[in-house]
Amino acid sequence: MRRIALQMLFGDSAKFYGILLGLTFATLLITQQSAIFVGLMTRTYALIEEIPQADLWVADPTLQFVDDTKPMPVTALDRVRSVQGVEWASPLFKSILVAKLPNGGRQLCDVVGVDDATLIGAPATVVEGKVEDLRKPDAIFVETRGAGKQLMQPATDDPNGPKRPMRVGDVLELNERRAVVVGIAETRPSFQNVPTIYTTYFRAIGFAPANRRTLSMVLVKAAPGQDIGELERRIERETGLSAYTPDEFSWKTLDYWMKQTGIPINFGMAIALGFLVGVAIAGQMFYNFTLDNLKYFGAMKAMGATSAQLLGMVALQGLSAGVLGLGLGLGVTAAFGLSIPADRLAFKLIWQLPVLSTMAVTIIVVGASSLSMLKVIRLDPKEVFSG
């Protein structure tokens, strides 16, 4: 019986490939679009993931997301250090500044200032140079993406000639202050797609325009054995500032972008379209396929096959087409994601996404099969022969 079912399915090439293509395409559309959506949204809190040492992030209570700047007075650092259960606390500066490039061009840059003494918050994956080089005079780090894109410099004397990425030794100006590139780091791409410049906290203050409040965030490590949630509440109670675990801070940031931008609606529509395509093409074709094969089902029924056996056949056909389509669709999505460099396209496949597309394909297949099954059950063998 199973063999006959599969032969029925695979035998009709045109219909089979139609069904397969529909399901593959639906899976691809749903998975890929949602992966891009997730990738894009993950970028909004790239900085939080970039600094995994921190157990808690302390910021001004009115801060809306991680890239928001609501600086605090510098004594906030000492106030956080005063809280019981804080192992260490480290300052972090973050602000968008205009950099004047060696070729005279100007570029907005995200400047991150890390603690001078410990360099906590400095990039982990250093491609060129050493993190300790940040202690040299006027030293900054740039990241590979910015260096190879917005910060590109002419490779020859001809300003319109070929360009090369920014490299160690290049000198920029940040607010009329000299800044020397001493290293290149690889970091996660950020949502705002501006080059990130790393330097030390006090140098960053020197680069920034005069401001009495300079402390953007405080990174906190909890003492060993300290309950993080309890520490979080204690910091908030004693300092009046807001403390977040990396997860909470990420969600807060994510939430801000979800509510403030049209991104969720755009991607939601694309994903819904994928689902509709699946239903319209694959589901409808599968139903048609059953209708076309109705005469064979009728013959088998006349030869004594039970309804249960026939339903099993339909289920097997649906399952085979679904699994194949899903597998192919996922494969194409993954290959697509792997083949495009991370800085070109935000693509992040989290485990929930294959589950989501599996569910979507299941709904399509189960829906189409159910309709087909209904037809098979109601089938009167007489009709087949009388026609």
Place this chain on the structure above:
Amino acid sequence: MGIKVRYVLLPVLALTGVGLTLYTVKLQARPAPAAAPSGEPTRSPFGNRVAGSGLVEPVSEIINVGTPMSGVVQSVNVQEGVEVKKGQTLFTIDQRMLRSQFQSAKARLEVVRRKLDQLKSLPRAEDLAKAEAVVEQRRAALKDAQSRLDRLNQIADPTAISPNERPTREYELANAKARMAEAEADLVEVRKGSYPEDLAVAAADVQVAEAEVKSLQTDLDRSDVTSPIDGTILRVTARPGQYAAATLSAGEGLVTLGQLSPLHIRVDVDELDAWRFDPKGKAVAVLRGGKRVEHPIEYVRTVPVVIPKKTLTGDNAERIDTRVLQLIYRFTENEPGVLPGQVLDVYVETGGGGAAAGAVSGTGGAQGSSAGSVGG
């Protein structure tokens, strides 16, 4: 062929696709690598504590020595790092003009002194002898006039003499008397010497000249700028030939010095945390970065006024929103590697816990020690 594709290749492809997906999921779920800190973050050895940033300073605080008078620096007599005694010359402002003024003032003093001596030396013996001789001469002339009148009076016959003779002799006598009186008065004047008023004027002139010499001497002394304390030279910005103005603003000095033993540490504590501070609490200062060194420190005093936190932004319209309580601590011994001007993190143990436990001071110690073991 076609069947083979459908029965074998497609399932294999689909399986590969699922595998690829799982691989991608696993690959992208990798956590970010954390950069190893290049220096140890400072940690508090206490559970309940107040933290602040401390600036190391000499026990005398930093003394910026300026100059009391403007002028060109003539010589600098100290180098950075050397120890000086109180009163030792640090640098000298050009003295040539002062010296010449001093010389001429001294000469003027000599002149007025001589004048006074001259007045005091009167009367001179020669003048006296001369005046006495004049008196003797006049006395002789008086006697002569008297005797000539007496001789005329002895002639009894009135016709023997002309009627003019007698009055002439009488006038001669009166004249001689008056000349005698004049000579005697001259003698008295010479014998008396100088007038006391003249002497007083001359003595006052001497005082004025003396005062001028003294004032120039003081200026000369002041142009040698000396150390106000026993201490160590921290910075020298004075250079020979450089113009030094007497109107230096605070924070600038031609020579900066201070007494380095023991070193003090000025701790800024946010005003919002100030109420939790306990002078009796144990305190440590922790060196930032690199090798973490804890220095035990002792409470000295609290600056009794809450002041704006010093953050130099260069904006002259800035408003202050951060105020700090300043606490002064002392290093119990001089620590190697700690220098004035350095910033350290300071932790002071407090009795109670946070806002809630702060009020209960009785049980504070026990809470502190139990929390300390958690923190350590």
